[in-house]
Amino acid sequence: MNSEKNRIECINITKSFKVRGGAFSRPVTLKALDKVQIAVGKSETTGIAGESGCGKSTLGRIISALLTADSGELLFDGRPLSTLSKPEFASFRRKTQMIFQDPYSSLNPRMRIGDIIAEPFVIAGDKGATSPGSTVEKLMEKVGLSPDQKHRFPHQFSGGQRQRIGIARALAANPEIIVADEPVSSLDISVQAQILNLLQEMKREFDLSMVMISHDLSVLRHICDSMSIMYLGAIVETGKSGDIFDGFMHPYTEVLIAAIPGIRKREVKKPLLKGEIPSPLRIPEGCRFHTRCSYAGQICGKLEPLLEEKRPGHFVACHLSDSIFG
Amino acid sequence: MRQSLLSISNLRISLGSRAGKIAAVNGISLDLDKKSTLALVGESGSGKSMTALSVMRLLPSTGLIESGEILFEGEDIVKLHEESMCEIRGSRIAMIFQDPMTSLNPVLKIGDQLSEPLRLHRKMSRKDALEKSVQLMKMVGIQSAENRIYDYSHQLSGGMRQRVMIAMAISCEPALIMADEPTTALDVTIQAEIMELLDALKKSSGMGMLLITHDFGIVAENSEHTAVMYAGRIVETAPTRMLLEKPCHPYTKALMMSLPQNSEPGKPLFALPGRPPDNSMPITGCPFHPRCGERLPECGTKHPAIVEKEPGHLVSCWKHS
Numbered sequence: 107m108n109s110e111k112n113r114i115e116c117i118n119i120t121k122s123f124k125v126r127g128g129a130f131s132r133p134v135t136l137k138a139l140d141k142v143q144i145a146v147g148k149s150e151t152t153g154i155a156g157e158s159g160c161g162k163s164t165l166g167r168i169i170s171a172l173l174t175a176d177s178g179e180l181l182f183d184g185r186p187l188s189t190l191s192k193p194e195f196a197s198f199r200r201k202t203q204m205i206f207q208d209p210y211s212s213l214n215p216r217m218r219i220g221d222i223i224a225e226p227f228v229i230a231g232d233k234g235a236t237s238p239g240s241t242v243e244k245l246m247e248k249v250g251l252s253p254d255q256k257h258r259f260p261h262q263f264s265g266g267q268r269q270r271i272g273i274a275r276a277l278a279a280n281p282e283i284i285v286a287d288e289p290v291s292s293l294d295i296s297v298q299a300q301i302l303n304l305l306q307e308m309k310r311e312f313d314l315s316m317v318m319i320s321h322d323l324s325v326l327r328h329i330c331d332s333m334s335i336m337y338l339g340a341i342v343e344t345g346k347s348g349d350i351f352d353g354f355m356h357p358y359t360e361v362l363i364a365a366i367p368g369i370r371k372r373e374v375k376k377p378l379l380k381g382e383i384p385s386p387l388r389i390p391e392g393c394r395f396h397t398r399c400s401y402a403g404q405i406c407g408k409l410e411p412l413l414e415e416k417r418p419g420h421f422v423a424c425h426l427s428d429s430i431f432g
Numbered sequence: 433m434r435q436s437l438l439s440i441s442n443l444r445i446s447l448g449s450r451a452g453k454i455a456a457v458n459g460i461s462l463d464l465d466k467k468s469t470l471a472l473v474g475e476s477g478s479g480k481s482m483t484a485l486s487v488m489r490l491l492p493s494t495g496l497i498e499s500g501e502i503l504f505e506g507e508d509i510v511k512l513h514e515e516s517m518c519e520i521r522g523s524r525i526a527m528i529f530q531d532p533m534t535s536l537n538p539v540l541k542i543g544d545q546l547s548e549p550l551r552l553h554r555k556m557s558r559k560d561a562l563e564k565s566v567q568l569m570k571m572v573g574i575q576s577a578e579n580r581i582y583d584y585s586h587q588l589s590g591g592m593r594q595r596v597m598i599a600m601a602i603s604c605e606p607a608l609i610m611a612d613e614p615t616t617a618l619d620v621t622i623q624a625e626i627m628e629l630l631d632a633l634k635k636s637s638g639m640g641m642l643l644i645t646h647d648f649g650i651v652a653e654n655s656e657h658t659a660v661m662y663a664g665r666i667v668e669t670a671p672t673r674m675l676l677e678k679p680c681h682p683y684t685k686a687l688m689m690s691l692p693q694n695s696e697p698g699k700p701l702f703a704l705p706g707r708p709p710d711n712s713m714p715i716t717g718c719p720f721h722p723r724c725g726e727r728l729p730e731c732g733t734k735h736p737a738i739v740e741k742e743p744g745h746l747v748s749c750w751k752h753s
Binding site: 157158264265266294295296297298299300302303306307321322323324325327328329347348361362364365366367368379381382383 | 475575622652697
């Protein structure tokens with residue numbers, strides 16, 4: 107990967123958490139991310155998809171430096187984060203902003219929304235941010251809120267409006283990178299369309315690079331340039347979104363895409379998964395997907411497949427992808 | 433006239449609040465036959481969950497059925513005594529809720545929860561009910577059910593919990609099942625499995641299903657008929673295929689156009705401007721007219737009547753009258 111064009115690059119990121127099984131049991135290690143590689147190009151939108159518990163939110167938090175990785179390196183404009191000086195790190199923090207899934211719990215219920223949006227300015231030392239005609243009001247207008255509403259509290263807004271507040275707050279810091287964790291999954295269809303359009307507009311206007319985390323592949327297909335599919339803490343397929351959607355080469359991606367209920371009549375029967383998702387505490391040996399894969403062969407239970415470039419820019423971690431999808 | 437399984441006519445439900453009465457459901461009528469699925473689609477606040485709850489007579493304490501009738505197997509549920517309702521609820525009509533985490537009792541073992549309706553409605557002994565519970569759990573695809581009956585709900589995954597909910601709902605072989613967003617809290621892969629399971633159960637037992645959802649994909653794959661709700665009213669209803677291929681009401685069209693699947697990647701999505709109306713205010717004219725792109729002069733003054741565009745395809749819109 108060409109690191110000059112990439113705003114953010116993750117190299118072999120590994121992250122585990124200690125969890126306790128019960129009150130008296132010894133803590134066990136949950137491997138949330140296993141040697142994850144991902145790159146976010148300048149002015150690009152990258153999607154991360156997968157089922158709940160696959161580690162996509164953990165990855166989002168590592169990219170925005172809310173969590174630190176156990177090992178591996180996060181490069182920002184080609185420079186490892188660990189080598190940045192304190193002020194440089196602070197500026198990285200400011201340049202990377204997050205938008206959260208739940209617009210109900212991610213806004214402080216006791217703050218007026220003008221103050222919520224102004225907080226990044228206040229932190230930066232600009233006390234007059236909420237005054238009339240100020241940047242806060244301009245931002246509110248930009249995301250489709252009326253500036254007279256700045257004295258209201260979050261509970262006085264609907265879900266879609268709250269998500270707009272979250273977006274305005276993220277933009278207030280004048281970021282270069284936005285990490286959006288399921289920004290539309292709790293919204294109604296028509297509101298979802300409004301928010302997706304707003305994100306697209308803002309991305310163009312502020313020349314943002316974006317990481318979009320979602321379990322909804324049709325949303326990712328719509329707004330992402332590239333996407334990565336995660337399963338149990340590892341990326342199993344990554345490439346341009348069109349390539350993945352129309353020419354997937356991993357059995358898990360096939361299952362995910364086939365599972366999207368479609369409006370048009372479907373001729374082929376959905377391939378369903380076998381069994382339940384294994385516990386992340388006991389990730390299967392060999393290919394982590396082989397226990398549920400309908401194509402699995404002998405080798406799959408023994409040897410872990412690595413991400414290989416099967417087509418230009420299209421990486422797949424599957425021993426059998428050539429024979430299945432070739 | 434042939435008797436349908438569930439027939440709702442002119443149902444009005446109000447919800448009391450500090451601001452006064454809110455018309456949550458505003459005169460809806462619908463019919464559901466045995467062995468078929470009617471999908472109720474709409475955005476939050478459109479009244480679809482209230483409709484389902486009223487059929488179970490489980491409206492919140494502030495909710496009130498103002499008028500209309502709900503005929504279930506020919507009997508008007510609205511007029512039933514609470515005692516007779518208790519006999520129907522869970523036995524002849526069952527409900528599957530959206531969130532299996534909050535709708536299962538966390539301090540009861542799965543087996544005991546599953547046994548409860550069987551012991552209550554079928555007067556089974558504890559032992560027989562537990563045996564039947566194991567059978568039911570196997571039927572909905574839960575492995576090692578013999579051990580799982582001793583688990584608590586927090587020990588199960590989201591998909592498993594929803595399977596338990598379904599097992600509980602079908603335990604007394606109801607004639608009607610109401611599924612309120614049964615898969616919204618689940619991953620797509622599990623969603624596909626759950627919908628397939630519900631479909632198989634419907635075919636084998638001949639029950640009817642009222643499926644509440646906001647996902648047109650689910651509607652397309654799992655229902656025979658669809659009714660679209662907006663601001664407490666049904667604005668369009670038709671056989672599902674017909675509705676998806678030739679939607680007539682501007683609201684239905686707008687919803688379908690705003691799906692990412694229906695637009696070119698990277699292009700802006702069609703976004704419906706504005707918000708649904710505030711139900712506490714009286715609405716003059718068509719409730720959708722302030723957001724409608726095909727508005728006519730009469731839309732703001734009179735409520736449109738329901739017209740039959742094609743056999744079975746009803747729409748409430750001035751453009752089609």
